Amino acid sequence: MSAKSRIFLSILVVLCGALYAVYASSLGKSYPMQSEKQLISINQGDTYTALIDRMSAEHKFTLPVVLKAYRKFMIHDTLKAGVYEIKRGTTVRQVLDMMSNADNAQMNTVMIIDGTTSKQLLQRLKNDPYVKQTIVNLPQEQMMQKLGIEHKNLEGLLAPNTYFYNKGETDQKILTDLYRRQIELLQQAWQKRAPNLPYKNQYEALIMASIIEKETSIDKEMNQIAGVFIRRLQQGMRLQTDPTVIYGMGDAYKGSITKQDLRTATPYNTYTMAGLPPTPIALPSKKAIEAAMHPDQSKSVYFVATGNGGHTFSETLEQHNQAVQQYLTVLRSKKAGQ
Known part of the structure; x- marks a missing residue:
């Protein structure tokens, strides 16, 4: 064997050894277990990238860049929701592979x-x-x-x-x-509710919670939204909330509301009717239900989006109109920037 051949062979052996070491410490590594079996839950919408990052942060996976490269080139499907049973000795590669097929899940995620x-x-x-x-x-x-x-x-x-x-x-x-x-x-929330709420029964509180849920996804705003709507009910004002209008439109809603939609009477159009709609308009979370039972104690009766996330709350119509103009200014600025 020539000197060049020996050098090439040595390099090849070193390279193969390095690749094996990388594989053994990442994909070929056994998933760390504290018992013979362990369950891993994957929720709807979870991604391989997020899973690898989370497991790496928890020191379950190492060399995440290698795992992501393997996922990209070797796993030709998305992460599937479910509860997966991992047995002792299962490699990280096998864990990643099994989660691309929901048939491998022990339980179904809803x-x-x-x-x-x-x-x-x-x-x-x-x-x-x-x-x-x-x-x-x-x-x-x-x-x-x-x-x-x-x-x-x-x-x-x-x-x-x-x-x-x-x-x-x-x-x-x-x-x-x-x-x-x-x-x-x-x-549970009804039993601990604040005094002097304008609800006749628990179901009306649930209706309010569903409206709150659709108006904001920001937890800290839920009590403020609840306060605005409860004060409107107490003062005889109409709720005038777009989500109820949208719900009443049903399949006719195509992504935007027109002035005609706001004037068209339906059982859910809170611009044309007083009080609460006849039913909830969505499935409210525990936080929204609790907010409906514990509104804030401010004097705000108006709110409008800021355009940058969240809402501006106002006590007077004049303040509200100013907040609306600020919101429109933000929208125009964003549109010009695009």
């Missing part, structure tokens, strides 16, 4: 985002291959009877959260669990 409508939730269950459909395709009246719910409308009565069920669980069991959870949260 995630309901705060502010989702009951219609969207029912469609989610209809589309889930791991949910046994027994009632979701029935007319709403029959479905409500099957669930043992006295209300005519399912809206607002199901608690948004992330739930885990065995594959093949029935839609009736899932909906019953979500209903019982929401009623429990509502009753």
Whole structure:
């Protein structure tokens, strides 16, 4: 063997050794376990990039750049929601591979985002291959009877959260669990509610919570939004909230509201009607329910978006009009910048 051949062979051996070392300390490394089995939960919408970063921060994965490169070139599907059982000795590569196929999950994840409508939730269950459909395709009246719910409308009565069920669980069991959870949260909040609220019953508080949920995604604003709407009710003002109008439009809503929409009377148009709409308009979170029971104690009766996230709250119409102009200025500035 010539000197050049020996040098080439030596380099090749060193390179192979280095590659093996990288593989052994990343993809080929056993997933760290404290017991023989461990469950890993993946939520709807989670990504491989986020998973790798989180596991690396927790010192479960090493050399994240290698894992991300492997995912990009070797895993040709997205991360699938579910609960996965990892056994001792399973390599990091095997963990990444198994999570691209929901059939490998031990349990099915049912995630309901705060502010989702009951219609969207029912469609989610209809589309889930791991949910046994027994009632979701029935007319709403029959479905409500099957669930043992006295209300005519399912809206607002199901608690948004992330739930885990065995594959093949029935839609009736899932909906019953979500209903019982929401009623429990509502009753607990009702018992601890602030005095002098303008609600006739818990259901009206739930309606208010759903409106709050749709008006803001900022937790610290929920009590302020609740305060504005409660003071409007107490002062005989109309709620004049766009989310109720949108809900009343149903499938006719295409992404924007016109002046004609605001003038068109529906049971949910709070620009044309006084008081609360007849039902909730979405599935409110626990935080929104608690906000509906504990409004802030300011004097604000108006609010408008800032254009940069959040809202500006005002006590007088004059202050509100100024805030509206500021909002429009921000929008024009952003449009000019684009």
